[in-house]
Amino acid sequence: MLKSLTQMDGNQPQPQLQLLWEDKEVKFDVPQLHKHLRSGERVLDYIYHIEDSKGNPGDTGRLMVTNLRLIWHSLVHKKYNLSIGYARIGNTNTRMVHMHSKGRMASQALYILAISNETRFEFLFTDVSGETSRRDQPIFSSVFDVYQLYQRTYLYRDLKLRGAIVQAGQLVILPDEQVFSQVQGVWNLSSDQGNLGSFVVSNIRLVWFADANETFNISLPYLQIESLRIRESKYGPALVIQTAETGGGYVLGFRIDPPERLNELFKELCSLHTIYGEQPNFGIQYNAQDARQRLAAAAEEAAQMPQFKVENFEELDERQEREINLKLNSYLAEGCLGKVNSVNGAADQDDREDPVYCKELGFAMERIRDGYKLQDLWNVMPTKMETIE
């Protein structure tokens, strides 16, 4: 499709956007973490008197709720901190815990399960203020609110193909989005015959959608654009957009006639891309003050009748089956060895063997290591039914 790669005049190299990792990683003890926020990253709420009960018990710290991640840093030891990207959060809830110190008083805690690189991290942030009044207040509500907003605003940050973003021939505009120009007659060069469609250029993203099929579309935030170029193709000069690694690393080609219009658009896109790079908009609009007021108003109504809630209390159930047969033990031991080896070899998920179809169970399954059978793993204890016979 893009045979000739001769660079057109006037193509300056695009400024590389700072790679967005903040929402996609879990990091520990990064020096001065809480002082170095990314451009466009804003702290939406602070929650004080919080302890990281799993990692740094005893240290009082504060939680910072930004639009990309959750930061906790100790106010006692400068080097202890945590950064949890919203994209890595698997499950969150609040629970009542009984503090280790302070006379085992019940207090509220935020539980977060995060999964990063196939590793599960559990975090427990406990309110250590010791104020009983905070126990029943939704002190962590901003975390949930922002996390939900984050989930709902992926169009600001991620490439979306063939989404439901166009309705009745009109692009559905996001909040805070300003459309700068609309260009009709844009050919998408991703198929042989080409698809005729339109561009919509806004302050956040570039959208193309087919005239004939509005479900065939591309919503590409500037955040996911690695480079913009004009290249010669077999269809003539074409706008070529390379998406970032996190956006799939696709090469998208578009043709616009005449070339003057193409150039004009290219310049516009370049400058928007640069402006965006300086001041990215991650799409999360949240006012902690407003939210608090809203909550307070709602709580006032609900607080007329203080009530005991079962779900605030965690039931302790320590019955976990511990009996494991010999064969399974050795299997487990081997498994651990294998893991150690693979860690040494700096391997990750690519290294993992592909699952195979297991006829006995009727589902796809991880390959069982040689010398073992399904039954060995399953029959931990001899079944009583068999012994009776």
Added chain:
Amino acid sequence: MSLFNVCSWWSAQCSDPGEEYDVASLLCARFGLEAQEKDYIIVGSQTGQLSIYYPHRRGYDATDLLLETQMVAPILGLYAGKFSGNVRNENANQLGVLLPNAIVIYNVLAIGGLAEHGAQLRLQLQAEHKFQRVAFGLCQGHFGQVKGREFFCVVHLDGTLTFYEQDGISYECRFPGYRALPAPVAYCERTDSFFRFSATWDLQCYSYQDLSHSLVTKSSYQPTWTQCVGEGIVDMRVVQVKENCSYIMILGERNFISLDDNGKFNFMLKLDYAPKCFHSFVVGYYWEPGARLITAIVSDSSKLHLYEEANIIWAAQWPRQSPAPVAIQRSNVQGLAGGIVTLGAKGQLEVGYLGADPFQFQVQPLNMEELSFAQAHKELQQLEDEIKEAVDVRDMDALNQQAADQVRLSFSIQPEACDDLDTLLLDVPADVAVKELPSAKGLLRCKIKAELAELQLAFQMPNGIRCSQDTLSFVDVAAGSSHEFKLDFYIAELLHVHSFKVELVASFVSPRGIPRVIQQSAHLPLSMFYRPCQPQKAAGIKLTYSITSRHVIPKLSTFFGEFLEEHSDAHALGLQLLCPGLEKQSEVITVVAAKNSNRIRIQSDYVETFAMILERIVERTLQLDSSAGLIKMEKKKPKKGVLNRCVERLMAAPFIPAQPILHRIDVHHETQQSIRKQTEQLEDLWQQFKSLQRQLQEQSEGEPKEALTMQIESNYDQLILEGDKLVEIRRDERKQRCDLNCAVALAKWIIHALNLEERVVNVVSSVLSVPIEDWTELSWEESMAPGIDMLHHFGPLTRSKSTSTHGLLDANASSKDSFDYSRFRRHFATLFDRIVRLASTPAAINTAEVTAQPAAEEKPPPQEQQLQQQVDEIGNMQRMLGDKGLPLAPPKRRTNMSSSLEAVEDDEEYDEDDLREDVGYRKDYGATDEEKNPANTKKRSEWVNEDFELPTTEELFSDLGIWW
């Protein structure tokens, strides 16, 4: 069995992250778009978002989403099949999207691209069928065993079915039965029949032939077979397992059930978890031997259970602990055969596979200090101490003291009644407000010295009295805070009040969860309930108390200061009850203090007037006496044979007005009976009402309805009438309960001051507890009967000596029988009788003697003789009580007894006969007393159990939970 992991192979978040997905939102299907096609995953949300995914490899790519579109209405279900005849491609399936008011059939068209992001999918509208009725679900299949085509029928919310057979042709049909609730319907191709789960928890099978015939002829038909499943179901699915057999797999709320297509139970497996969703399939081909039926069930706790038939063969856990999926499918996606496709309630779509590593709960190793044994031990000790401190109840006094220190209460009620009650503000009923009854003002101050998690203050008042503050509750009370409440106590119902005591119960829980309760009480002013009036000379019931305490002046002003002027020397006081204040009768009680002796007589015609007056006399005497501080009422467990210590301060003449009390019980019992009868009658009418309603429902449209409507109307009128009657009776019952309260309280206060063994007083007082309680299942009489029965047969009030076994048998027999009121009444009467006799024994003999030889020998020797006899008597009594080792009662008591004799001369102003007889109703029972000494002792031995060493008494009473 072990627990393994479910590993994630591919996952995506559907575009609507809200809780908008359910079991019908997920579909795995092929559309016949290309040669080597694998399964597409289609998701439709309740917000109308339709997404088609095609996973290419491990991990999610932006290109895995092929199409996303917003429908105009919520998506109720997604279906794929050969729904249309006009398609060129034989293999092509159409996509059916069920919306509330339409089913839309789309052809799915694919347009390939040069790159993956160039491919596009289009939905081409093939047909849209709109409904008049709202849809519930859809059932598809080769109805009538047609080849190459699939028909479908839509189940509507009103339970009707609409069949769509050829393009654009539709029929409507109803299942037989009157109430057709929407229920899942499944089709079985082998027998060409439909299974429907009815509202009565039955699985019903209808042949397609019957259904389709009924469409044409409108004839009625019956299910081919019906099988009761016995519980609600989560999902249902038909799987063909053999050439000649299909199974209906049903996931119930508690069981996993399988039936064959003839309605025979194949198996029923009780699940020990709450199931969320399931998927059944056959491994291999059903027409070949060796085909196996496998079922995957997802539990509420995110566990996947695999069963072969009913045997569990694998169990795995989703490690994310996220909420369990709401839908599960087995699918062959590109690069993964037999993938587990699951959809969460919030649109978390995942393709997973079974892991071969056992599930282990892995937590990152913590950088924690090494646990030191000494420190841990110390901490444990500390914890144990804390727990011990909280649960140790050996020293109750200290605990109560501590509790009272933590929450300091001062609760008082002003001794004067006031008249400025704001009846409007306090919402006093009009009939009470009109009487302008006096009210009382109270003040509650509480200072909280320790932090509390919860604090509750509750006031306990007799029926009819209300407090302006209901229960007060506080949460998270800070230490050092103090509260002050101004309270108004007022009469809110026109009932007889049995007590003027208000109890305040403060219960609180400390932040560590230690509960404590403290109690305080205060008394309402008597002037709230009585007003002075002219004393009455004669009355039906007369009671006498002798004030034996030296610290209490036996004058009326001591007890009823509020009704008398200061230093008044009045000897008679008439008091009239203000409430209920009926017009026909004025309930007056007269209190007379003897001029020259320490006796007080209370007389009235009405039982209800006594309770509060007696309470005042007894309480005031005890209070004055203990404030003088000479004798302390230690709270020791009373020993056997110890006499009632109350008698040292005041003693009641041994008389209980049993007849009026029993009369109150009779009235109360009758009302209870009539309530029961009335309830039964209402129940009958209600049954009639229901059956009439059902008849109306079941009547077909053509029939005339007039007769039925008339019946319903008259039934309804009657229902309302009888209901009103019941309300009226209940109101009466409440009044009678209060009257009975007063009567029982009266008996209680008399017994409280009787010359009896202290434990007898305690037992009887605890049996006669007020206020009495009626439950719907059990009236007060019924609940009292066993206790009274026990008192009758065991313990100090036993009649005969050889009771132990006989009594036990008797008690057993009576517990088996239904409640026998006459027996209860008899026992109650004898109970009073015996108490009176027991209490009057020493005095009675004396009286007998005095009356026998009064006029003849009026000189000192008899006095001495009397004294002699009294000593004998007391000796007798001690023997009677079976405690020979016990020291004789203090000599003071003896003189008291004799003084009760001398008192005969005092009250000449009032009815002398009465005084000689001591009290009114005695004659009815007093036959034995009239007789002479020898006979008397004989008789006495009959009814007084000389030997109290009954083996079982103590145990029995402690078993009964009566405070001994």
